[in-house]
Amino acid sequence: MKKLTMFIVSDSVGETAELVAKAAASQFREGLETVSLKRFSHIEDETQINEIVYLAKAQQAVIVYTLVKSCMRTKIKKECQNAGIKCIDLLGPIVEQLGIELGEKPLEEPGLVRKLDEDYFKKIDAIEFAVKYDDGRDPRGILKADIVLIGVSRTSKTPLSQYLAHQRYKVANVPLVPEVEPPEELFNIDPKKCFALVISPQKLNSIRKERLKALGLKDDANYARFERIEEEIAHFNDVIDKIGCTIIDVTNRAVEETANVIITELQANSK
Structure with a gap:
């Protein structure tokens, strides 16, 4: 032996x-x-x-x-x-x-293999984070996130969260509606990591009508009416005034373009 x-x-x-x-x-x-x-x-x-x-x-x-x-x-x-x-x-x-x-x-x-492995797992963690804290499901994610997105319904918060997650950022997004008080955590974070997504009422009206049609519903529901949209935007403006965060107009921007604006601002703030 x-x-x-x-x-x-x-x-x-x-x-x-x-x-x-x-x-x-x-x-x-x-x-x-x-x-x-x-x-x-x-x-x-x-x-x-x-x-x-x-x-x-x-x-x-x-x-x-x-x-x-x-x-x-x-x-x-x-x-x-x-x-x-x-x-x-x-x-x-x-x-x-x-x-x-x-x-x-x-x-x-x-050490390149280890760097690649670490990068891969960081991306997976970020993707799982974005899913867990999507659409305001758990406000605790706001305090843990690298980026917090806020906006009214249909402003591309979820796809933007996933795109940023693939860039290794942990993202939480929160919808703002007049009937629901925004989570207190929004007012306790650094406003530099919070980004408010704004869109023109006309564009939002069009998007919401198409959404209703896709669901097999009539496009004249309250959800898509201008009066309702203007009410939501007014509430949105009140909230972002209190937070003091960056506002990004996503009306004519692709998700990738919005993500680049956010990443550029984050990098500038970190210097």
Whole structure:
């Protein structure tokens, strides 16, 4: 029965190399007594490689590495050969082959996979947040949000929330109607993160009529009448005067354009 010692060497965290090493070792049970894995993370200096190879030789270890810089891969391979120990390059052959296939040089920047993973999960969190706190369902989301959208019905609050969520912003949106008092949380947030969406009465009338038709209803319902729209807009103006937030006219703006205005203002305010 043999004892296998593997050194996992990476210029990032080393999770990928360790998982592959474990998966490979799991295929050998009869002749293998124990498997010992030691991870060496964030290795970006050639002197570190010398020390690792020295330890590997002393412990009769196999070195498994994922190093994105070609100079570091060359260094560790050469040192292992000089020391007479085994080493396995998990990343180099794939990167080199992809470089040939794509006709370009790799970035050779450590940690990009982790950055991509973190970015992905941040986007998922933001999307789930936008769904949870859509349409004023839970006013607690107002205090947690990066962006708060307010406006009367049919001013594109929900699609705008989802678009901004895909840009990694946590967004809560709140509809304003005269019969319902706006949540107290609206008046307790930084007005710089609150954006009021305004639209012309004529455009809103047209949108609401089309909405009623899509639902199989008559387009002369109170919801689409000018008197009702003007009442809602008057209430909307009262609320935004109290908050003191930024007003954005979405009458002739696509969702993407409105999102860009919001993001630009947020970035300007953060400076």
